[in-house]
Amino acid sequence: MNTNKSNSTSSRSALCSLAASIGLLLIATGTTIPIVEGGFPQSPWYKIAYSAGALVCLLASLFNKAPEGLSMRDRRWHRIEGWSSLFFCAGAFFMWYPGSSSRDWLAFTLAGAVIRIIVFFRNMRQTRKA
Secondary structure, three states, X not given: OHHHHHHHHHXXXXXXXXXXXXXXXXXXXXXXXXXXXXXXXXXXXXXXXHXXXXXXXXXXXXXXXXXXXXXXXHHHHHHHHHHHHHHHHHHHHHHHOOOOOHHXXXXXXXXXXXXXXXXXXXXXXXXXXX
16 A cells, blocks of 8 residues: 555656646746747737746646655755746746836746756755765
């Protein structure tokens, strides 16, 4: 019975990881469309792609549980990675808010990306140590 529980937990973790990757690809698409177009196009598709990616990342981080047996420090790092999804959602809000400029949502996007990069390199270093 215990192996059944661990299999469902690992499959949920794998599904959340896949969803987070898809969300990050949507965020990257929504961010690069204005760069490729040379300005902000009248079409709202880049906003929709970015917002959908932020929502998918947020849902993936909400349903992704830290693996059992981790130290408190590792669980905190896992939680910090979830905060980047909140930064992406704040960026999506400022993307649609009429009184904001492009630097507002780009700042939140960069903040979320920096958190993801720091956690990635920290996890890579931890796996190399083990």
